[in-house]
Amino acid sequence: MTSTDSSGVRPTRQRRAVAAALEDFDDFRSAQEIHEALKAAGDNVGLSTVYRALQAMADAGELDMLRSEAGEAVYRRCSGSHHHHLVCRVCGATVEVEGPTVERWTRAVAAEHGYADVSHTLEIFGTCARCHRG
Amino acid sequence: MTSTDSSGVRPTRQRRAVAAALEDFDDFRSAQEIHEALKAAGDNVGLSTVYRALQAMADAGELDMLRSEAGEAVYRRCSGSHHHHLVCRVCGATVEVEGPTVERWTRAVAAEHGYADVSHTLEIFGTCARCHRG
DNA sequence: ATTCCGAATGAGAATCATTGTCAAGTCAGC
DNA sequence: GCTGACTTGACAATGATTCTCATTCGGAAT
Numbered sequence: 001m002t003s004t005d006s007s008g009v010r011p012t013r014q015r016r017a018v019a020a021a022l023e024d025f026d027d028f029r030s031a032q033e034i035h036e037a038l039k040a041a042g043d044n045v046g047l048s049t050v051y052r053a054l055q056a057m058a059d060a061g062e063l064d065m066l067r068s069e070a071g072e073a074v075y076r077r078c079s080g081s082h083h084h085h086l087v088c089r090v091c092g093a094t095v096e097v098e099g100p101t102v103e104r105w106t107r108a109v110a111a112e113h114g115y116a117d118v119s120h121t122l123e124i125f126g127t128c129a130r131c132h133r134g
Numbered sequence: 135m136t137s138t139d140s141s142g143v144r145p146t147r148q149r150r151a152v153a154a155a156l157e158d159f160d161d162f163r164s165a166q167e168i169h170e171a172l173k174a175a176g177d178n179v180g181l182s183t184v185y186r187a188l189q190a191m192a193d194a195g196e197l198d199m200l201r202s203e204a205g206e207a208v209y210r211r212c213s214g215s216h217h218h219h220l221v222c223r224v225c226g227a228t229v230e231v232e233g234p235t236v237e238r239w240t241r242a243v244a245a246e247h248g249y250a251d252v253s254h255t256l257e258i259f260g261t262c263a264r265c266h267r268g
Numbered sequence: 269a270t271t272c273c274g275a276a277t278g279a280g281a282a283t284c285a286t287t288g289t290c291a292a293g294t295c296a297g298c
Numbered sequence: 299g300c301t302g303a304c305t306t307g308a309c310a311a312t313g314a315t316t317c318t319c320a321t322t323c324g325g326a327a328t
Contacts, residue, residue, distance in 0.1 A: 012294085012305065032285075046307035051286065067201055071315090072285060086247055097243050102236055106258050109231050113220055115260030122256045124240050126249030146276065146323075166314075180278035185315065205286090206314065271328075282317065293306070298299105 017043040018053040019062075019077075027092035028066065028074035066123055088128035097124070151177040152187040153196075153211075161226035162200065162208035200257055222262035231258070 021037050022029070029037075035050045045053075054075050057063045064078040066085065076094065084102075086095040102122060110118040155171050156163070163171075169184045179187075188209050191197045198212040200219065213230065216237070220229040236256060244252040 010304080014306070030285085044307095048287080048308085049306055052305085067205060071201060071205055071207065073205065086244060086249055088249065089251075095247050097247075099239055099243070101239050105233055105235050106256075109233070110220060110258055110260045113229050113231075114263030114266075115220055115222065115258075116263075116266045117223075118258060118260040120256065120258045122254065124244055124249075124252060124254040126244045126252040129248030129250075132248075132250045144275075144324080148277070164314085178278095182279080182316080183277055186276080269328100272326095273324105275322105275324085277322070278320100280318090283315085285314090286312085288311070289309085291307100294304085296301105296303095298301085 014045045014049050015053045015056075017045055018050055019057070022063070022075065022077045025076065027094050028064075028068070028076045028087070030068075030072050030074050034075070066121070069125075084122045084124065086124045086126065088131055089125045090127055090131035090134075093128045093130075148179045148183050149187045149190075151179055152184055153191070156197070156209065156211045159210065161228050162198075162202070162210045162221070164202070164206050164208050168209070200255070218256045218258065220258045220260065222265055223259045224261055224265035224268075227262045227264075 017038055018034060021034050021041070021043075024037070031051050031054055032047070034054070035045065035047050038045045038050070054063065054065070054073075058065045058075065061080060062077070063075050064085070065073055065075050068074050069089075079096065081098075082103075083096045083098050086097050088094070099122075106120045107118060110116075151172055152168060155168050155175070155177075158171070165185050165188055166181070168188070169179065169181050172179050172184070188197065188199070188207075192199045192209065195214060196211070197209050198219070199207055199209050202208050203223075210228065215232075217230045217232045218236070220231050222228070240254045241252060244250075
Protein backbone atom coordinates (compact mmCIF):
# COMPACT_ATOMS: atom_id res chain seq x y z
CA MET A 1 0.00 0.00 0.00
CA THR A 2 3.06 2.22 0.11
CA SER A 3 2.81 4.66 -2.72
CA THR A 4 5.48 3.72 -5.17
CA ASP A 5 3.10 5.33 -7.63
CA SER A 6 4.78 8.19 -9.36
CA SER A 7 1.86 10.55 -9.26
CA GLY A 8 -1.47 8.84 -9.30
CA VAL A 9 -3.61 5.89 -10.08
CA ARG A 10 -3.05 3.81 -13.13
CA PRO A 11 -5.89 4.58 -15.48
CA THR A 12 -7.99 1.61 -16.45
CA ARG A 13 -11.44 1.60 -17.99
CA GLN A 14 -12.97 1.00 -14.58
CA ARG A 15 -11.05 3.69 -12.79
CA ARG A 16 -11.82 6.18 -15.48
CA ALA A 17 -15.47 5.25 -15.18
CA VAL A 18 -15.45 5.84 -11.45
CA ALA A 19 -13.72 9.18 -11.90
CA ALA A 20 -16.23 10.16 -14.57
CA ALA A 21 -19.16 9.21 -12.37
CA LEU A 22 -17.83 11.47 -9.65
CA GLU A 23 -17.71 14.35 -12.11
CA ASP A 24 -21.46 14.03 -12.48
CA PHE A 25 -22.10 14.62 -8.79
CA ASP A 26 -21.75 17.76 -6.77
CA ASP A 27 -22.24 16.10 -3.43
CA PHE A 28 -20.90 13.21 -1.45
CA ARG A 29 -21.81 9.73 -2.62
CA SER A 30 -21.25 6.31 -1.17
CA ALA A 31 -19.36 3.58 -2.96
CA GLN A 32 -22.59 1.70 -3.43
CA GLU A 33 -24.34 4.69 -4.98
CA ILE A 34 -21.49 5.15 -7.42
CA HIS A 35 -21.62 1.48 -8.25
CA GLU A 36 -25.34 1.82 -8.95
CA ALA A 37 -24.81 4.88 -11.10
CA LEU A 38 -22.24 3.08 -13.18
CA LYS A 39 -24.47 0.09 -13.66
CA ALA A 40 -27.34 2.37 -14.65
CA ALA A 41 -25.08 4.06 -17.19
CA GLY A 42 -24.16 0.72 -18.71
CA ASP A 43 -20.61 0.78 -17.39
CA ASN A 44 -20.29 -2.51 -15.63
CA VAL A 45 -17.78 -2.28 -12.84
CA GLY A 46 -17.53 -4.70 -9.95
CA LEU A 47 -18.38 -3.41 -6.51
CA SER A 48 -14.99 -4.42 -5.12
CA THR A 49 -13.35 -2.51 -7.89
CA VAL A 50 -15.34 0.60 -7.09
CA TYR A 51 -14.25 0.36 -3.47
CA ARG A 52 -10.63 -0.11 -4.48
CA ALA A 53 -10.70 2.72 -6.97
CA LEU A 54 -12.23 5.12 -4.47
CA GLN A 55 -9.70 4.24 -1.81
CA ALA A 56 -6.83 4.58 -4.22
CA MET A 57 -8.06 7.95 -5.40
CA ALA A 58 -8.64 9.16 -1.87
CA ASP A 59 -5.13 8.09 -0.93
CA ALA A 60 -3.82 9.95 -3.93
CA GLY A 61 -5.59 13.07 -2.74
CA GLU A 62 -7.90 13.21 -5.73
CA LEU A 63 -10.99 12.69 -3.61
CA ASP A 64 -12.41 13.77 -0.30
CA MET A 65 -13.78 11.08 1.92
CA LEU A 66 -15.82 11.60 5.02
CA ARG A 67 -18.29 9.62 7.05
CA SER A 68 -21.97 10.35 6.88
CA GLU A 69 -23.94 10.50 10.09
CA ALA A 70 -24.93 6.91 9.46
CA GLY A 71 -21.24 6.05 9.53
CA GLU A 72 -20.77 5.07 5.93
CA ALA A 73 -17.92 6.40 3.85
CA VAL A 74 -18.91 8.92 1.21
CA TYR A 75 -16.74 10.43 -1.51
CA ARG A 76 -16.57 13.55 -3.63
CA ARG A 77 -14.14 14.98 -6.14
CA CYS A 78 -12.22 17.86 -4.67
CA SER A 79 -9.58 20.45 -5.18
CA GLY A 80 -6.14 19.48 -4.06
CA SER A 81 -5.67 21.94 -1.27
CA HIS A 82 -6.65 21.45 2.33
CA HIS A 83 -10.21 22.50 3.06
CA HIS A 84 -13.37 21.57 4.89
CA HIS A 85 -17.00 21.11 3.92
CA LEU A 86 -20.26 22.81 4.57
CA VAL A 87 -22.86 20.17 3.82
CA CYS A 88 -26.63 20.52 3.58
CA ARG A 89 -28.09 17.80 5.69
CA VAL A 90 -31.23 17.72 3.56
CA CYS A 91 -30.07 17.76 -0.05
CA GLY A 92 -26.38 17.19 0.39
CA ALA A 93 -25.30 20.36 -1.41
CA THR A 94 -21.68 20.93 -0.48
CA VAL A 95 -19.46 23.98 -0.31
CA GLU A 96 -15.72 23.75 0.17
CA VAL A 97 -14.53 26.21 2.77
CA GLU A 98 -11.10 27.25 3.92
CA GLY A 99 -10.20 28.59 7.29
CA PRO A 100 -6.75 29.82 8.18
CA THR A 101 -8.25 30.73 11.53
CA VAL A 102 -9.21 27.18 12.31
CA GLU A 103 -5.96 25.75 11.09
CA ARG A 104 -4.08 28.11 13.33
CA TRP A 105 -6.34 27.40 16.26
CA THR A 106 -6.02 23.63 16.08
CA ARG A 107 -2.26 23.87 15.80
CA ALA A 108 -2.13 26.18 18.79
CA VAL A 109 -4.35 24.00 20.95
CA ALA A 110 -2.38 20.89 20.09
CA ALA A 111 0.92 22.55 20.82
CA GLU A 112 -0.37 23.89 24.10
CA HIS A 113 -1.04 20.33 25.23
CA GLY A 114 2.19 18.94 23.85
CA TYR A 115 0.65 17.05 20.95
CA ALA A 116 2.73 16.69 17.80
CA ASP A 117 2.02 15.49 14.31
CA VAL A 118 -1.37 17.12 14.30
CA SER A 119 -4.21 16.52 11.90
CA HIS A 120 -7.88 17.28 12.22
CA THR A 121 -11.31 16.67 10.80
CA LEU A 122 -13.91 19.39 10.60
CA GLU A 123 -17.24 19.24 8.86
CA ILE A 124 -20.09 21.69 9.13
CA PHE A 125 -23.66 20.55 8.68
CA GLY A 126 -26.64 22.78 8.13
CA THR A 127 -29.71 23.35 6.02
CA CYS A 128 -28.97 25.22 2.82
CA ALA A 129 -30.98 28.26 1.79
CA ARG A 130 -33.13 26.37 -0.68
CA CYS A 131 -33.99 23.53 1.69
CA HIS A 132 -34.47 25.89 4.56
CA ARG A 133 -37.21 27.86 2.86
CA GLY A 134 -38.95 24.73 1.58
CA MET B 135 -40.44 14.47 40.42
CA THR B 136 -37.23 15.05 42.26
CA SER B 137 -35.14 13.07 39.84
CA THR B 138 -31.91 14.91 39.47
CA ASP B 139 -30.25 12.99 36.69
CA SER B 140 -33.17 11.77 34.61
CA SER B 141 -32.99 13.37 31.23
CA GLY B 142 -34.95 10.52 29.82
CA VAL B 143 -32.83 7.53 30.66
CA ARG B 144 -34.42 5.27 33.17
CA PRO B 145 -31.82 3.95 35.57
CA THR B 146 -31.65 0.18 35.56
CA ARG B 147 -28.98 -2.12 36.81
CA GLN B 148 -27.61 -2.47 33.29
CA ARG B 149 -27.50 1.22 32.52
CA ARG B 150 -25.87 1.96 35.78
CA ALA B 151 -23.29 -0.69 35.00
CA VAL B 152 -22.55 0.86 31.63
CA ALA B 153 -22.24 4.31 33.16
CA ALA B 154 -19.93 2.93 35.84
CA ALA B 155 -17.74 1.21 33.26
CA LEU B 156 -17.32 4.50 31.43
CA GLU B 157 -16.13 6.11 34.63
CA ASP B 158 -13.21 3.72 34.62
CA PHE B 159 -11.96 4.91 31.27
CA ASP B 160 -10.33 8.15 30.29
CA ASP B 161 -10.44 7.55 26.59
CA PHE B 162 -12.92 6.57 23.92
CA ARG B 163 -14.15 3.00 23.94
CA SER B 164 -16.30 1.01 21.57
CA ALA B 165 -19.55 -0.62 22.60
CA GLN B 166 -17.91 -4.00 22.27
CA GLU B 167 -15.02 -3.05 24.49
CA ILE B 168 -17.41 -1.84 27.15
CA HIS B 169 -19.38 -5.03 26.83
CA GLU B 170 -16.17 -7.00 27.36
CA ALA B 171 -15.20 -4.91 30.35
CA LEU B 172 -18.58 -5.52 31.95
CA LYS B 173 -18.37 -9.23 31.37
CA ALA B 174 -14.87 -9.30 32.83
CA ALA B 175 -16.15 -7.45 35.89
CA GLY B 176 -18.90 -10.00 36.38
CA ASP B 177 -21.69 -7.63 35.37
CA ASN B 178 -23.53 -9.56 32.75
CA VAL B 179 -25.18 -7.18 30.32
CA GLY B 180 -26.35 -8.11 26.87
CA LEU B 181 -24.53 -6.60 23.94
CA SER B 182 -27.74 -5.15 22.52
CA THR B 183 -28.38 -3.50 25.85
CA VAL B 184 -24.95 -1.94 25.89
CA TYR B 185 -25.58 -0.50 22.44
CA ARG B 186 -28.97 0.82 23.50
CA ALA B 187 -27.67 2.29 26.73
CA LEU B 188 -24.82 4.05 24.97
CA GLN B 189 -27.09 5.52 22.34
CA ALA B 190 -29.60 6.66 24.91
CA MET B 191 -26.91 8.29 27.00
CA ALA B 192 -25.36 9.93 23.97
CA ASP B 193 -28.76 11.28 22.96
CA ALA B 194 -29.23 12.57 26.48
CA GLY B 195 -25.93 14.41 26.20
CA GLU B 196 -24.26 12.40 28.92
CA LEU B 197 -21.72 10.92 26.55
CA ASP B 198 -19.59 11.95 23.63
CA MET B 199 -19.64 9.73 20.62
CA LEU B 200 -17.32 9.93 17.69
CA ARG B 201 -16.13 7.62 14.98
CA SER B 202 -12.68 6.12 15.08
CA GLU B 203 -10.65 6.13 11.92
CA ALA B 204 -11.84 2.58 11.35
CA GLY B 205 -15.36 3.96 11.31
CA GLU B 206 -16.66 2.38 14.47
CA ALA B 207 -18.52 4.37 17.09
CA VAL B 208 -16.58 5.05 20.28
CA TYR B 209 -17.87 6.63 23.46
CA ARG B 210 -16.55 8.56 26.41
CA ARG B 211 -18.10 10.26 29.42
CA CYS B 212 -18.03 14.00 29.03
CA SER B 213 -18.91 17.30 30.53
CA GLY B 214 -22.24 18.67 29.47
CA SER B 215 -21.03 21.70 27.59
CA HIS B 216 -20.10 21.83 23.96
CA HIS B 217 -16.49 20.99 23.29
CA HIS B 218 -14.13 19.11 21.01
CA HIS B 219 -11.41 16.54 21.50
CA LEU B 220 -7.70 16.36 21.13
CA VAL B 221 -6.95 12.66 20.85
CA CYS B 222 -3.61 10.88 20.88
CA ARG B 223 -3.60 8.56 17.94
CA VAL B 224 -1.18 6.23 19.69
CA CYS B 225 -2.47 5.81 23.24
CA GLY B 226 -5.89 7.41 22.95
CA ALA B 227 -5.31 9.98 25.68
CA THR B 228 -7.97 12.61 25.25
CA VAL B 229 -8.21 16.26 26.17
CA GLU B 230 -11.45 18.21 25.96
CA VAL B 231 -10.91 21.56 24.32
CA GLU B 232 -13.15 24.55 23.85
CA GLY B 233 -12.89 27.10 21.11
CA PRO B 234 -15.08 30.17 20.94
CA THR B 235 -13.04 31.06 17.88
CA VAL B 236 -14.05 27.96 16.03
CA GLU B 237 -17.66 28.19 17.05
CA ARG B 238 -17.78 31.72 15.78
CA TRP B 239 -16.01 30.84 12.58
CA THR B 240 -18.28 27.96 11.67
CA ARG B 241 -21.36 30.05 12.34
CA ALA B 242 -20.00 32.85 10.20
CA VAL B 243 -19.09 30.57 7.31
CA ALA B 244 -22.46 28.88 7.39
CA ALA B 245 -24.33 32.17 7.50
CA GLU B 246 -22.26 33.51 4.64
CA HIS B 247 -23.47 30.66 2.46
CA GLY B 248 -27.06 30.85 3.64
CA TYR B 249 -26.99 27.69 5.71
CA ALA B 250 -29.17 27.56 8.81
CA ASP B 251 -29.49 25.18 11.72
CA VAL B 252 -25.77 24.69 11.87
CA SER B 253 -23.89 21.99 13.72
CA HIS B 254 -20.37 20.77 13.27
CA THR B 255 -17.91 18.04 14.12
CA LEU B 256 -14.29 18.78 14.89
CA GLU B 257 -11.72 16.39 16.22
CA ILE B 258 -8.01 16.91 16.46
CA PHE B 259 -5.61 13.98 16.27
CA GLY B 260 -1.98 14.01 17.22
CA THR B 261 0.71 12.26 19.16
CA CYS B 262 0.77 13.20 22.82
CA ALA B 263 3.97 14.27 24.55
CA ARG B 264 4.55 10.91 26.16
CA CYS B 265 4.03 8.87 23.02
CA HIS B 266 5.95 11.35 20.95
CA ARG B 267 9.11 11.05 22.99
CA GLY B 268 8.80 7.23 23.08
C1' DA C 269 -47.06 -5.23 49.80
C1' DT C 270 -49.56 -6.45 45.35
C1' DT C 271 -51.00 -5.55 40.88
C1' DC C 272 -50.48 -3.86 36.41
C1' DC C 273 -48.48 -2.09 32.15
C1' DG C 274 -45.33 -0.06 29.43
C1' DA C 275 -40.47 0.08 29.09
C1' DA C 276 -36.17 -2.60 29.21
C1' DT C 277 -33.64 -6.78 28.52
C1' DG C 278 -31.10 -10.45 26.04
C1' DA C 279 -30.14 -14.25 22.86
C1' DG C 280 -29.82 -14.88 18.51
C1' DA C 281 -30.95 -13.79 13.77
C1' DA C 282 -30.77 -10.35 10.31
C1' DT C 283 -28.71 -6.43 7.93
C1' DC C 284 -25.39 -4.04 5.59
C1' DA C 285 -21.08 -1.81 4.44
C1' DT C 286 -16.72 -3.17 3.63
C1' DT C 287 -12.82 -6.35 2.86
C1' DG C 288 -10.66 -10.71 1.44
C1' DT C 289 -10.01 -14.51 -1.97
C1' DC C 290 -8.54 -16.22 -6.08
C1' DA C 291 -9.24 -17.62 -10.78
C1' DA C 292 -9.56 -15.25 -15.02
C1' DG C 293 -8.60 -11.07 -17.73
C1' DT C 294 -5.63 -7.14 -19.43
C1' DC C 295 -1.77 -4.69 -21.06
C1' DA C 296 3.26 -3.57 -21.91
C1' DG C 297 7.22 -4.88 -23.63
C1' DC C 298 10.03 -8.37 -25.55
C1' DG D 299 2.56 -14.60 -29.71
C1' DC D 300 4.52 -15.16 -24.80
C1' DT D 301 5.49 -13.68 -20.08
C1' DG D 302 4.67 -11.56 -15.93
C1' DA D 303 2.85 -8.10 -13.06
C1' DC D 304 -1.12 -5.72 -12.17
C1' DT D 305 -6.30 -5.49 -12.23
C1' DT D 306 -10.78 -7.22 -12.16
C1' DG D 307 -15.07 -9.31 -10.43
C1' DA D 308 -18.10 -12.81 -8.49
C1' DC D 309 -18.65 -14.41 -4.28
C1' DA D 310 -17.52 -15.57 0.45
C1' DA D 311 -16.29 -13.78 4.80
C1' DT D 312 -16.05 -10.42 8.33
C1' DG D 313 -17.63 -7.44 11.75
C1' DA D 314 -20.23 -3.75 13.69
C1' DT D 315 -24.76 -2.54 14.49
C1' DT D 316 -29.79 -3.26 14.49
C1' DC D 317 -33.92 -5.99 14.74
C1' DT D 318 -37.14 -9.47 16.79
C1' DC D 319 -39.81 -10.99 20.25
C1' DA D 320 -40.66 -13.61 24.32
C1' DT D 321 -39.57 -12.63 28.98
C1' DT D 322 -38.49 -9.67 32.92
C1' DC D 323 -38.33 -5.43 35.48
C1' DG D 324 -39.57 -0.86 37.59
C1' DG D 325 -42.34 1.89 39.80
C1' DA D 326 -46.79 4.29 40.25
C1' DA D 327 -51.30 3.36 41.74
C1' DT D 328 -53.99 0.53 44.54
